Amino acid sequence: MxxxxxxxxxxxxxxxxxxxxxxxxxxxxxxxxxxxxxxxxxxxxxxxxxxxxxxxxxxxxxxxxxxxxxxxxxxxxxxxxxxxxxxxxxxxxxxxxxxxxxxxxxxxxxxxxxxxxGVGELKPTSIKLYSTTTCPYCKMEQKWLEDNKIEYELIYVDRDQEKAQYLVNKTGQMGVPVTELEYEDMDSEFVVGFNKYALEKLIK
The missing domain is CATH 3.30.310.70 (TT1751-like domain)
Known part of the structure; x- marks a missing residue:
């Protein structure tokens, strides 16, 4: 947030x-x-x-x-x-x-x-889901994104130390899932945890 x-x-x-x-x-x-x-x-x-x-x-x-x-x-x-x-x-x-x-x-x-x-509703230009290979809530969010036909990039932080450190720097924690929404004219927004309400509001 x-x-x-x-x-x-x-x-x-x-x-x-x-x-x-x-x-x-x-x-x-x-x-x-x-x-x-x-x-x-x-x-x-x-x-x-x-x-x-x-x-x-x-x-x-x-x-x-x-x-x-x-x-x-x-x-x-x-x-x-x-x-x-x-x-x-x-x-x-x-x-x-x-x-x-x-x-x-x-x-x-x-x-x-x-x-x-003088602008319309803000929509993300890309979405990244930070996960680990064993995270159950991450798999739940993956399914939700796919069921809603939302394109995203899946990043396993337990396989990529650089991305893991990036996540810590941006959110102050290592917990997953974390969803990064990138925008054209403002800083990225991060949704910590599988929060369907927040994701629906920001993506749909």
């Missing part, structure tokens, strides 16, 4: 910022402020009243994980727009209301970022 969701914008920096505020208000967010940190970086502060109320009621310790800042930055000639990934909330809490919020918020934040950037 990536900690943030970024897309390359098809608009200028100024138009991307305008798009954020326009789409945020249309989607029910309250736009709190705008700040220009330097010539290349701009932050728009937004908030969802219902999300904030849920966090405060259920577990206020998670307030820092609620994505309220949308960043627009220019790197060379490219404009990127992004925000924190609300799915992180679901990764650190088993509270039913927090889990429900994380799913809803992830969909909304992705919709906002995509709309501001």
């Amino acid at each position: 990536n900690l943030a969701y970024f897309r390359k914008s098809t608009f200028s920096k100024e138009d991307t910022i305008k798009n954020i505020t326009n789409h945020a208000e249309r989607m029910g967010f309250k736009v709190l402020s705008e700040s220009e940190l330097n010539d290349n970086t701009h932050i728009v502060q937004i908030c969802s009243k219902s999300w904030l109320e849920t966090i405060v009621k259920e577990d206020k310790q998670l307030i820092g994980l609620l994505p309220c800042s949308v960043l627009v930055t220019q790197l060379n000639s490219d404009i990127f727009v992004g925000a924190g990934n609300p799915a992180v909330l679901g990764g650190v809490s088993q509270n039913e209301q927090i889990l429900k919020l994380s799913v809803e918020a992830e969909e909304k934040i992705r919709e906002l970022i995509n709309s501001a950037a």
Whole structure:
């Protein structure tokens, strides 16, 4: 899971910022402020009243994980727009209301970022399944991928030390299965374990 969701914008920096505020208000967010940190970086502060109320009621310790800042930055000639990934909330809490919020918020934040950037839903350009020769859950995921006619590259980390080290560097662990989804205009995303819900959401 990536900690943030970024897309390359098809608009200028100024138009991307305008798009954020326009789409945020249309989607029910309250736009709190705008700040220009330097010539290349701009932050728009937004908030969802219902999300904030849920966090405060259920577990206020998670307030820092609620994505309220949308960043627009220019790197060379490219404009990127992004925000924190609300799915992180679901990764650190088993509270039913927090889990429900994380799913809803992830969909909304992705919709906002995509709309501001003028791009469609993000689809992976390639998929890699990291496995071992004896992993039963890896075989279950292989079957699921094949049953759904999803093309993937199978990598056995117990036969390839270089790939095994790459996996540790990227995810901080050696457990498998791990699915790497590669994208054209953003960093790879990693799904740890055989998580059908996460895979369906990211691939289909």
